[in-house]
Amino acid sequence: MSAADGTVIGTTQIVNHGPASERWNLVIVGDGYRNAELPQFAAHAQQFVDALFATPPFDTLRCAINVFRVDVASTDSGADDPVACGGSGATPATYFDARYCNGGIRRLLVVNGMTVLNVVNAQVSAWHQILVIVNSNIHGGSGGQPGVTAVAGAWELTAIHEIGHSAFGLADEYEYWAGCGLDTTQNSHVGPEPVQPNVTKNTDRATMKWKDLVLAATPMPTTSNANCMVCDPQPNPVPADTVGTFEGAQYFHCAMFRPQFDCMMRNFAPFCAVCRKRIRETLTPFLGDCYAPVFTPSGCIPCLVLILVYAFVIAILSLFSWIPSVRCRIKQLRYRMQNCGRGNTDPCIAL
Amino acid sequence: MSVLRLTFSYQGQAIELVSTQAVDMKIPPADSLAWDEKSSGFWVVLRDGGGQPLYRRVTNNPIQTSVEVPSDDPQRPLERHEVASPEGVFVLLVPDLPQARTVALFSSPGTQELSAAAAREIASFDLKRRRS
Numbered sequence: 322m323s324a325a326d327g328t329v330i331g332t333t334q335i336v337n338h339g340p341a342s343e344r345w346n347l348v349i350v351g352d353g354y355r356n357a358e359l360p361q362f363a364a365h366a367q368q369f370v371d372a373l374f375a376t377p378p379f380d381t382l383r384c385a386i387n388v389f390r391v392d393v394a395s396t397d398s399g400a401d402d403p404v405a406c407g408g409s410g411a412t413p414a415t416y417f418d419a420r421y422c423n424g425g426i427r428r429l430l431v432v433n434g435m436t437v438l439n440v441v442n443a444q445v446s447a448w449h450q451i452l453v454i455v456n457s458n459i460h461g462g463s464g465g466q467p468g469v470t471a472v473a474g475a476w477e478l479t480a481i482h483e484i485g486h487s488a489f490g491l492a493d494e495y496e497y498w499a500g501c502g503l504d505t506t507q508n509s510h511v512g513p514e515p516v517q518p519n520v521t522k523n524t525d526r527a528t529m530k531w532k533d534l535v536l537a538a539t540p541m542p543t544t545s546n547a548n549c550m551v552c553d554p555q556p557n558p559v560p561a562d563t564v565g566t567f568e569g570a571q572y573f574h575c576a577m578f579r580p581q582f583d584c585m586m587r588n589f590a591p592f593c594a595v596c597r598k599r600i601r602e603t604l605t606p607f608l609g610d611c612y613a614p615v616f617t618p619s620g621c622i623p624c625l626v627l628i629l630v631y632a633f634v635i636a637i638l639s640l641f642s643w644i645p646s647v648r649c650r651i652k653q654l655r656y657r658m659q660n661c662g663r664g665n666t667d668p669c670i671a672l
Numbered sequence: 673m674s675v676l677r678l679t680f681s682y683q684g685q686a687i688e689l690v691s692t693q694a695v696d697m698k699i700p701p702a703d704s705l706a707w708d709e710k711s712s713g714f715w716v717v718l719r720d721g722g723g724q725p726l727y728r729r730v731t732n733n734p735i736q737t738s739v740e741v742p743s744d745d746p747q748r749p750l751e752r753h754e755v756a757s758p759e760g761v762f763v764l765l766v767p768d769l770p771q772a773r774t775v776a777l778f779s780s781p782g783t784q785e786l787s788a789a790a791a792r793e794i795a796s797f798d799l800k801r802r803r804s
Binding site: 341342343344345346424426428429434435438442446447449460461462463464465466470474475476478479482483486487488490491492493495497498499500501506507510511512513514515516517518571572573577588589602603604606607 | 743
């Protein structure tokens with residue numbers, strides 16, 4: 322049950338949006354996949370990428386992101402599943418030693434973090450985020466570095482939530498620790514303002530950290546918990562996209578507020594506006610300055626006409642080529658001229 | 673641009689800078705260099721020889737004194753648990769600046785009881801001596 326129990330096969334770049342030195346690089350690693358199961362790992366990795374790019378704001382930031390898949394063949398399939406936690410007692414030999422029941426917690430699935438780091442450092446030196454997918458359909462995972470998930474339940478959303486923490490510094494927006502009705506110490510937050518961008522104890526619309534997203538008509542606080550002994554049971558009293566201050570966040574029933582009623586960082590709903598802003602601010606520097614236009618292919622005669630028109634427009638625009646946006650426009654027109662007959666469906670070709 | 677990938681290990685309260693590696697890559701933009709000393713949370717600060725901050729980034733606390741785990745309740749899909757014997761590794765990225773001298777980690781305690789307390793400097797490392 323160690324690195325002797327398998328082989329690093331190699332790395333495939335499954336999303337290529339530019340040089341790794343310029344983009345935000347996500348690396349997906351598998352554990353508990355035998356060599357014959359690596360196509361299944363490839364499918365799981367693609368499944369995650371599809372989920373990530375369908376999740377706002379990543380849908381509009383995809384050009385900033387590269388994704389690499391590191392194929393590692395383990396001797397056996399699955400993960401250790403100790404009997405002590407009600408598991409099967411299986412102890413498969415896997416490269417990263419994936420195992421459930423850490424600390425006696427049934428769902429806590431971890432791997433050997435240092436072995437993962439050593440492999441990823443060697444395979445993709447410019448990585449920003451690592452996700453380990455474990456070949457098991459027993460619900461489990463863990464946050465932290467690296468994020469780990471089994472392929473069970475809402476695993477793609479769990480992984481996106483964990484990336485929200487580790488890559489973007491977002492706080493948990495849920496209002497309990499072990500669970501609503503279980504906690505006895507999470508009634509009211511006592512302490513200073515948290516540094517994370519998506520939780521606050523400040524409900525003053527003039528000074529609070531996401532004040533630019535709060536409409537004047539939105540009540541502040543937007544919701545209050547009438548009984549701090551429990552999680553607030555009230556439904557959302559305002560439209561779902563309302564940004565305000567909703568009481569109950571960062572593990573406390575009261576005196577800590579979240580920006581929207583629901584969010585990926587609370588309950589796997591779409592990211593709230595404040596989280597989206599933080600993600601956008603983090604990833605925007607990884608975008609290129611200018612991208613190829615998306616357009617449909619044209620026939621021979623229309624292309625000849627278009628090329629003449631574009632050449633004329635480029636000549637005019639060249640008079641203003643000291644303006645960055647004009648320079649980009651010229652590059653886009655040249656790209657259209659060169660690819661008129663082929664068209665382009667990829668919005669992430671950097672020019 | 674050149675970036676320093678700092679790999680740390682921790683066991684209980686002890687944190688060690690295991691390796692420092694220069695990598696050709698970009699890193700996320702800095703968070704504000706003027707922060708409230710009484711804030712809670714976790715952040716890394718790169719400082720020059722005079723102690724002035726050059727880069728600061730807020731991130732999730734990578735020192736896992738508690739962990740987030742999937743739950744069996746679809747309405748509340750995650751829950752937290754204390755870790756009896758915290759140990760592990762984590763990586764932080766900072767810009768590779770010639771004037772950088774030290775890297776400091778600020779953290780609130782990660783335990784359930786103290787997670788909302790103010791962050792304090794929990795470790796500082798001299799980069800000049802460790803740069804490989």
